[in-house]
Amino acid sequence: xxxxxxxxxxxxxxxxxxxxxxxxxxxxxxxxxxxxxxxxxxxxxxxxxxxxxxxxxxxxxxxxxxxxxxxxxxxxxxxxxxxxxxxxxxxxxxxxxx
Numbered sequence: 001x002x003x004x005x006x007x008x009x010x011x012x013x014x015x016x017x018x019x020x021x022x023x024x025x026x027x028x029x030x031x032x033x034x035x036x037x038x039x040x041x042x043x044x045x046x047x048x049x050x051x052x053x054x055x056x057x058x059x060x061x062x063x064x065x066x067x068x069x070x071x072x073x074x075x076x077x078x079x080x081x082x083x084x085x086x087x088x089x090x091x092x093x094x095x096x097x098x
Contacts, residue, residue: 007085030055
């Protein structure tokens with residue numbers, strides 16, 4: 001359990017920063033695209049879903065960039081642990097990433 005918490009504070013702060021920076025950007029786009037998909041008529045649903053998936057992928061890519069940038073500062077023995085902690089926390093915060 002101690003190992004699991006080793007990166008919890010830094011990851012939490014990173015995800016909070018992501019919300020601060022992308023709350024009106026990428027994250028807002030996901031919310032907008034999900035709402036459009038939910039309201040879409042049958043004929044438009046496939047395209048709306050594709051737009052939603054593209055928005056989710058953009059968030060995933062941005063989070064991976066953030067994770068990888070920090071991971072470069074870590075020793076090799078901590079790398080996998082940090083990446084797992086980051087991915088787990090991001091998926092917990094944004095279930096639609098999973």
